[in-house]
Amino acid sequence: MPNNDDELRQLRQLLEIPATKEWEYAVRLLLRLVGEDPNRQGLRRTPLRVKRALQYFTAGYRMDPKRILNRAFNVRHDEMVIVKDIDFFSLCEHHLLPFFGRCHIAYLPDRKVIGLSKIPRLVEVFARRLQIQERLTTQIAEAIEQHVHPRGVACVMEASHLCMMMRGVEKQNARAVTSSMLGLFRTSEKTRSEFLTLIRSSLSS
Numbered sequence: 427m428p429n430n431d432d433e434l435r436q437l438r439q440l441l442e443i444p445a446t447k448e449w450e451y452a453v454r455l456l457l458r459l460v461g462e463d464p465n466r467q468g469l470r471r472t473p474l475r476v477k478r479a480l481q482y483f484t485a486g487y488r489m490d491p492k493r494i495l496n497r498a499f500n501v502r503h504d505e506m507v508i509v510k511d512i513d514f515f516s517l518c519e520h521h522l523l524p525f526f527g528r529c530h531i532a533y534l535p536d537r538k539v540i541g542l543s544k545i546p547r548l549v550e551v552f553a554r555r556l557q558i559q560e561r562l563t564t565q566i567a568e569a570i571e572q573h574v575h576p577r578g579v580a581c582v583m584e585a586s587h588l589c590m591m592m593r594g595v596e597k598q599n600a601r602a603v604t605s606s607m608l609g610l611f612r613t614s615e616k617t618r619s620e621f622l623t624l625i626r627s628s629l630s631s
């Protein structure tokens with residue numbers, strides 16, 4: 427069994443790793459760096475599993491929000507549309523650790539609405555990437571604004587971050603709340619407070 431230094435040296439020398447082996451080498455290197463033996467029974471299939479998991483967690487890079495939101499249909503409805511309590515899972519781009527929680531989205535249609543099921547799918551497009559919560563929140567709101575052209579959009583996300591929770595006991599219950607308010611949700615106090623009242627029961631105290 428090669429020791430860590432040997433394998434690390436070998437990996438550094440392998441400047442041209444065949445494409446089919448990239449994940450295997452990357453994960454094996456990571457395992458060596460944390461002090462593990464990648465050849466150990468329990469870790470043998472870990473590179474393949476990590477590859478599949480990471481590809482799934484980042485599938486959003488290969489999804490196009492336009493394709494999800496392009497089926498807007500015309501209606502007379504001009505009241506606020508709200509979809510609450512959408513579960514989401516993402517990876518923080520600073521530590522590659524999960525952050526996860528719930529998302530509440532509203533928009534004020536301008537004669538065009540989208541199917542309600544499209545909204546959780548849109549959340550997936552941006553959550554399944556390396557993210558920071560602030561940008562994730564903004565991207566979701568801006569995608570609806572850009573493709574549905576409503577009079578306003580609101581997105582509120584509350585999440586627990588494992589990179590905070592796993593370090594320091596005092597932060598274990600910390601939850602981050604971010605919001606993005608566009609159009610009437612930004613300019614009209616009345617619209618914004620109507621939305622916040624409607625999602626209040628869902629927001630954790």
Ligand SMILES: [Zn+2]
Nearest residue numbers: 518520521589
């Ligand atoms: Zn982090």
